[in-house]
Structures are given as C-alpha cells and as structure tokens.
Amino acid sequence: MSDDARTDGGTVSETSAGASDGALSGVDGYRVLLYLGLLGMLAFFLIPIESGLVTSFKTSSGVTGSLPFAPPTGATFTLGKWQAAFDALGRGLVNSALYAIPATVISALLGSFAAYGITQSDWKPKYKAPILALFVAGIFIPYQAVLVPLSQFWSMVPLEESLGFLWSLGINDDYVGIVELIVTHVAYGLPICTVLFRSYYKNMSEEMIEAARLDGASIRRIYRRIVLPLSGPMFAVVLIYQFTQIWNDLLFTLVLVQTESSAAAPIVLILAGLGTSLEGQDFALRMAGAFIAALPTLAVYIAFGEEFAEGVAT
Amino acid sequence: MGTLELDGVTKVFPDGDGEIVAVDDVDIEMRDGEFLVVVGPSGCGKSTTLRMVAGLETISSGEIRLAGKTINDVKPQHRDIAMVFQSYALYPHMTVRENMAFGLEESTDLSDDAIDERVTDAAGTMGISELLDRKPSDLSGGQRQRVALGRAIVRDPEVFLMDEPLSNLDAKLRSEMRTELQRLQDELDVTTMYVTHDQTEAMTMGDRIAILNAGELQQVATPLECYHEPANRFVAGFIGDPSMNFFDVRRDGETLVGDAFDYPLSASTLDDVGDVTDLTLGVRPEDVSLAGDATGEHTFSTVVDVVEPMGDENTVYLRFEDAPEGDTFIATVGGLQQVSAGDEITIEIPEETIHLFDGNSGEAVHNREIDE
Known part of the structure; x- marks a missing residue:
C-alpha cells in the first residue's frame, strides 16, 4: 500500500515539474498530433452509434428538425419509439432465440x-489431413452460392410431415422454418468451429x-473429464462468434422463413421492414x-468477455 | 511379478522416402523392484524406448513383456503402468486431490471412500497432505513434481516410468528430490524405468544403468561397473564428470606411441591388447597424479594451460610439452595444491589406471585394475 502511494506520488510530482518547466517548451509536437489523430478516429467510430442512439429517443418532428447527432431537447424527447419497436420485435426476439x-x-x-x-485421437495423419481439408473448404463456401440448392434441399426433405406431432400440439407449422434454420446454421457453422477448436487443441x-x-x-472419458473442462476459453470465442453470425444472418431467414408475416419470423426479418411505409x-423507430x-x-459479449479475451490470446 | 523384458525392441520412424531407426534392437531385462536408469545424449532413443513401454509409441519389431505377458498390443490404459512426465502433465482444472484420484477412478472399481483413503495415504508419503485442495497453478515447481509422483504412486502400478522428471527443478531441489526418489522407490519396491540425460542422476540413483547411443544399447551394468569397466569408448566418455581423457595411440612393440608422448606397457596389459595396433588410451582425470620428478616410465612433463578451482579440488587443463597449443587434457588435483596457469609440472599416469579401446570399433580391450 505504502509502495503504491509512493509510486503515485512520484509520478504526480514528475509531471507537475514537467508542466511547470514552461508551458511551450514542454509541448511535444508529435504527441499533440498523435492525440488529435486518435481523437479524430474515436469521433469517426462513435458518431454513427451516438447518432443512432440519440435519434431513437426523438419524435418524428425531432428527427427532421435537428441534426442527426444532436441530442433530443425537451419537446422532441420520447420513449415511444422504443416502446413501438419493442412491441413490433418482441415475437421476433423469441423466434430468433429459438434457433x-x-x-x-x-x-x-x-x-x-x-x-x-482430428487432433488428439491416434489416427494416422494421412487420414486426418483430408478430413481437415474438407472442413477448411467448408469455411470458404459463400452463403450466396448455396441459397438455391439450400431451398431445393429443404423442399425435398419431408421435415414438416415428420414433425407432425408438434403441429398437433397446437404449434404453428410455420415453425418448421426454425428447425430448418437450426440444422442449416449448424451445418454451415461447423467448419469454422472445428478449425477454431483444432488450433486450440493442437496447443494443448x-x-x-x-x-x-x-x-x-x-478417449471418450479424456474428452469428458480433461479436454472439455479445459475448453472454456475457446467455447467463449466460438459461442460469441457463432451467436453473432447466426443472430444477424438475414440471408438464410429470407430463404427458409421468407416473410415477416410468418408466425416464426426472426427478428432480422421484422427489422428489415420496421418503420418503412409509403x-x-x-428513422427513430428503425434506430x-x-x-x-x-x-x-x-x-453474449459481456457474459463471455473474460473467457473470450483468454481464448483469443491463446 | 513386475519383471519387464525388452526383447529386440526396435522403433523405425518413416522420414520422407527413407526411414530413421530411433531404437535399434534393444534387449533389457529388469528384475522385479529394480531401479533401472536409461541414460544417453539427447536424441539417442531413450525417451522413445520409454514411450514404447508405456504404449504411447508402437513397436516396429521386437517384444515387450511385463510379468511374462507380451504387451505389444495392449493399449496404454490397460498396461498397469504409471508414468511421470518431464512437464508433470498435471490436469490444471483439477485440485491435487482430483489429480491423484483420476487414475483410480478411471482404472479401478474402488469406492469413493477407498479412493479417498489411498489418495490421502499417498499424499502423506509424498508430504503433500496440506496441498490436496489446491490447484496445480498455485504450486511451486517442486510441489508439482511431488504431486506428479504422488499421482503415479497412488495407482500402485506394476511399473513406474519416469521421463526426466527432475530436469525442470533447480539444482538444489533436484539433488533433494534425487535422494527422496531413491528412498521412495526402495520403500515401494516397484520396478522403475527412469530416463535421464544427466549422468549424475544415472550414477547415484540406479541399481543398474542402461546406456544408449544413437538408438543402440551400449552397456547395461551397475553404476560402478559402467564407471570402472566401460564396455566401450562411448560409455567411458559419457559416464564421469569431467569426462575421461582420450589419446589416439599406435602400439609399437611394447610401447604406445602418441602424438606427444610414449607410453610403455607391461606384459599383462599387452596380453589384453593382443595384436590390435590402433588404440585409444583413456585415463580418468582423477587418476592423473602429480609426480615429484620425471624419472618414472609413466611420468610426463606438462604445462598448465588453465586452472578451474572448485574448492575441494582443482580441475587443471594440461598440455604435453611437445603437444600443439590448445591440445589439452584434464587432471583433477586436490584443492589445496598450488597450481597456476603457465607452470611446468610433472604428472604420472599409473599403468593400473589406464583403459585401452580398439581405435576402430571403440570396444574396450583393457580396463583399469580394481582393488578388490
């Protein structure tokens, strides 16, 4: 404690001594430029977020009557847009979480x-390599290229019929789209998850x-009792990455659920049409x-932030 | 019981188009309860040998038998072998207690109470009872080492395998653990195969030493046999610190002729040599003694090049008067002897202390005499 105090005291007296040396001679031109540059970049990145946030609290006349980044004043302030957005997106939040x-x-x-x-088992490397190559190739398949085959695939699979017991329970049969989304996202997320975990397990x-x-x-018990408990940091990385990807993905939902009027419409579909009319x-509602x-x-970022940092560092 | 036999064990690694023979036709027989130290320079195949016994490497040819049963195709988890690794390989997410219990939980049907009792016992033996609820990351290197050993002994296996378990410890702790390991092995009386590159560990710990070089077994013998009766030049040079001095010589009648000296041999030594003419003369540094004057037939005039005082003794680098600069050999003399660089001193190499090796094959043809 006393050590801390002494170090702090030392720094303070040093800086104050430097400042009192002469206001002009102490100024380092390079530092001034550096901090100005950093401030500029900070503003560049934060202004869109700040503008969005303040806009979301403005009335419609407030949006048209003031600059985008100006905060709402007394008369133009409202929580109504948040309320309206929440009412519109509520079921979408649940549907998105469901898949x-x-x-x-x-x-x-x-x-x-x-x-x-493909890391810890004692298969020969010559058998592991082609399987790994398949996984890596999977990462590079663009979503756009598979949209048509994907919709054809799901039209051939009799998923809706085989899940008949669900619909007889009173669940809307639009929810077959949610099941399709789960399977599709698992299939397309698997390669990147595998490659991320592989690099982690290689270093184990x-x-x-x-x-x-x-x-x-x-080999199964080793996974259960040693490898899985030690995978926490990499699970944080993969969970955050995958969740963000899947939650924000619009393309597959457009193909598999298609309309925001569907009972199973995910939040991204509803959001796409929110606040747009003739x-x-x-803008406030959209924000x-x-x-x-x-x-x-x-x-999710906040929940796994600490493990995420650890997982990224390794 | 825990006899372990290696019979013609060979390990070949594929390397591009060719192959590398890491372990070449090694035969070792270990008695029940024996402590065998496998020693050799790095890359000599000693760790590979150990890993084959553990089942972590396949065996290219040959046979490994444990208690009379061939275990070539037995999976490591069914071999009843415990291994201590150089990195300790503790499970970082488990407490010491869980680390030690893991093997018993996985390999036996013991009840939780019985496991707990054995863990507590083993922890007592290793003196780590108060660490049982800590995680490995909270332990010092020496404590981790003890936990790693504890994890091995709690299993009560047929065989212990140890892969350079002391090399991550500092020098003082290492010599303490050396003594403790010996005591422990004596107490438990479990067949132990111990791999190290440190010849001090080999000399002090083992009932017998197996010396490997380039995948080939050089000698299996007690430490003193290896020291005093090395089977070949490699063993002679590897065991002992500072290592044995070697001089390439040619036998000319009854005399060995070297680059800088002549060394007459007695009739009995000549009998051992037979008709070999290219020889290597070996003499241990402690057998090179200071002589009063150069009158004997095995005394030589030398110049002191460097002196390294060690306190109890001095390591002296000497050069024969006729030898070129930098061509030195080593003698150890008492710590109180006044020797300094540049001095001209006379030394004696007594004939009963010399070793002679075949200059081509390196095989020992004559070893020093030992007073029984």
Whole structure:
C-alpha cells in the first residue's frame, strides 16, 4: 500500500515539474498530433452509434428538425419509439432465440468433438489431413452460392410431415422454418468451429493427454473429464462468434422463413421492414429497433468477455 | 511379478522416402523392484524406448513383456503402468486431490471412500497432505513434481516410468528430490524405468544403468561397473564428470606411441591388447597424479594451460610439452595444491589406471585394475 502511494506520488510530482518547466517548451509536437489523430478516429467510430442512439429517443418532428447527432431537447424527447419497436420485435426476439441459441450450442459442441477427433485421437495423419481439408473448404463456401440448392434441399426433405406431432400440439407449422434454420446454421457453422477448436487443441499439452491415457481413461472419458473442462476459453470465442453470425444472418431467414408475416419470423426479418411505409422512413423507430436487435449479441459479449479475451490470446 | 523384458525392441520412424531407426534392437531385462536408469545424449532413443513401454509409441519389431505377458498390443490404459512426465502433465482444472484420484477412478472399481483413503495415504508419503485442495497453478515447481509422483504412486502400478522428471527443478531441489526418489522407490519396491540425460542422476540413483547411443544399447551394468569397466569408448566418455581423457595411440612393440608422448606397457596389459595396433588410451582425470620428478616410465612433463578451482579440488587443463597449443587434457588435483596457469609440472599416469579401446570399433580391450 505504502509502495503504491509512493509510486503515485512520484509520478504526480514528475509531471507537475514537467508542466511547470514552461508551458511551450514542454509541448511535444508529435504527441499533440498523435492525440488529435486518435481523437479524430474515436469521433469517426462513435458518431454513427451516438447518432443512432440519440435519434431513437426523438419524435418524428425531432428527427427532421435537428441534426442527426444532436441530442433530443425537451419537446422532441420520447420513449415511444422504443416502446413501438419493442412491441413490433418482441415475437421476433423469441423466434430468433429459438434457433440462434440451439444452433450456436450444437455447432460449438460438434465443432469441439470434431476438432478433438482430428487432433488428439491416434489416427494416422494421412487420414486426418483430408478430413481437415474438407472442413477448411467448408469455411470458404459463400452463403450466396448455396441459397438455391439450400431451398431445393429443404423442399425435398419431408421435415414438416415428420414433425407432425408438434403441429398437433397446437404449434404453428410455420415453425418448421426454425428447425430448418437450426440444422442449416449448424451445418454451415461447423467448419469454422472445428478449425477454431483444432488450433486450440493442437496447443494443448500432449503429455497431459498421454498421462490421462496411462491413467486408464478411454478417449471418450479424456474428452469428458480433461479436454472439455479445459475448453472454456475457446467455447467463449466460438459461442460469441457463432451467436453473432447466426443472430444477424438475414440471408438464410429470407430463404427458409421468407416473410415477416410468418408466425416464426426472426427478428432480422421484422427489422428489415420496421418503420418503412409509403409515407417514408421512421428513422427513430428503425434506430430503436436496431438497438433492440443488437442487445442479445451485446449481452453474449459481456457474459463471455473474460473467457473470450483468454481464448483469443491463446 | 513386475519383471519387464525388452526383447529386440526396435522403433523405425518413416522420414520422407527413407526411414530413421530411433531404437535399434534393444534387449533389457529388469528384475522385479529394480531401479533401472536409461541414460544417453539427447536424441539417442531413450525417451522413445520409454514411450514404447508405456504404449504411447508402437513397436516396429521386437517384444515387450511385463510379468511374462507380451504387451505389444495392449493399449496404454490397460498396461498397469504409471508414468511421470518431464512437464508433470498435471490436469490444471483439477485440485491435487482430483489429480491423484483420476487414475483410480478411471482404472479401478474402488469406492469413493477407498479412493479417498489411498489418495490421502499417498499424499502423506509424498508430504503433500496440506496441498490436496489446491490447484496445480498455485504450486511451486517442486510441489508439482511431488504431486506428479504422488499421482503415479497412488495407482500402485506394476511399473513406474519416469521421463526426466527432475530436469525442470533447480539444482538444489533436484539433488533433494534425487535422494527422496531413491528412498521412495526402495520403500515401494516397484520396478522403475527412469530416463535421464544427466549422468549424475544415472550414477547415484540406479541399481543398474542402461546406456544408449544413437538408438543402440551400449552397456547395461551397475553404476560402478559402467564407471570402472566401460564396455566401450562411448560409455567411458559419457559416464564421469569431467569426462575421461582420450589419446589416439599406435602400439609399437611394447610401447604406445602418441602424438606427444610414449607410453610403455607391461606384459599383462599387452596380453589384453593382443595384436590390435590402433588404440585409444583413456585415463580418468582423477587418476592423473602429480609426480615429484620425471624419472618414472609413466611420468610426463606438462604445462598448465588453465586452472578451474572448485574448492575441494582443482580441475587443471594440461598440455604435453611437445603437444600443439590448445591440445589439452584434464587432471583433477586436490584443492589445496598450488597450481597456476603457465607452470611446468610433472604428472604420472599409473599403468593400473589406464583403459585401452580398439581405435576402430571403440570396444574396450583393457580396463583399469580394481582393488578388490
């Protein structure tokens, strides 16, 4: 404690001594430029977010009557747009969560299994390499290229018929789109999850795995008791990444659920049409909606932030 | 019981189009309860040998038998072998107690209470009872080492395998653990195969030493046999610190002729040499003694090049008067002897202390005499 105090005291007296040396001679031109540059970049990145936030609290006349980044004044301030956006997006939030959470968890788990198989199992490398190559190739397939095959595939699979018991329970059969989204996102997320986990497992101590083998654990038990508990940081990375990807994806929802009038419409579909009408755009409503749609991804970042930093560092 | 036999064990690694023989036809037989140290320079195949016994490497040819049963195709988890790794390989997310219990939970049907009792016992033996609820990251290197050993002994296996377990410790702790490991092995009486590159560990710990070089077994013998009766020039040079001095010589009648000296041999030594003419003369630094004057037939005039005082003794680098600059050999003399660089001193290399090796094959043809 006393050490801290002394260090702090030292720094303070040093800087004050430097400042009192002469107001002009102490100024370092390079530093001034550096800080000006940094401030400029900060403003550049923050102004769009700030503008969106203040706009979402303005009345329609407030939006047209003031600069985008100016905060709302007394008369133009309203919480009504947030209320309206929440009313419109509420069911979309639930629908999105219904497929984004399972798809994220399943793709992360399967990616972890697959990566464990192609790193720690004692298959010969010549068998592992082609499988890894397939996974890597999967990462580079653009979504746009698979949209048509994807919709054809789902029109051939009799998913709706085979899930008949769900609809007989009173669930709207539009929700078959949610199931399709889960399977599709798991399939397209699996390659990147596998590759991320693979690099993590490659760095895991080989001797530790060997010690577990000699301790009598089977390959499945080693995963359960050693590898999985140690995968926390990489799960944070993959969960955040996958959740953001799946939550924000519009393309697959357009193909598989198609309309915002569907009972199963995800938030991105509803958001796309929110505040747009023949009379023009309701910018405040759109901004409020965008922030509501972004909240879950933000929550996931905050929840796994610490592990995320650890996972990215390794 | 825990006899371990390696019979013609060979390991070949593919390397591009060719292949590398890492372990070449190694035969070792270990008695039950024996402490065998496998020693050799890095890359000599000692770790590969150990890993084959553990089942972590496949065996290219040959056979490994544990308690009379061939275990070539037995999976590591079914071999009843415990191994201590150089990096300790503790499970970082488990407490010490969980680390030690893991093997028992996975390989036995013991009840939780029975496991807990054995863990507590083993922790007592290793003196880590108070660490049981800590995580490995909270432990010092020496403590982790003890946990790694504890994790091995709690299993009560047929065989312990240890892969340079002490090399990550500082010098003082290492010599403490060396003694402790020996005591422990004595107490538990479990067959132990211990791999190291440190010849001090090999000399002090093992019942017997197996010396490997380039994948080939050089000698398996007690430490003193390896020291005093090395099978070949490699063993002679590897065991002992500072290592043995070697001089390339040619036998000319009854005399060895070197670059800088002549060394007459007695009749009995000549008998051992037979008709070999290219020889290597070996003499340990501690057998080179200071002589009063150069009158004996095995005394030589030398110049002191460098002196390294160690306190109890001095390591002296000497050069024969006729030898070129930089061509030195080593003698160790008492710490109180006054020797300094540049001095001209007379040394004696007594004939009963010399070793002679075949100059081509390196095989020992004559070893020093030992007073029984």
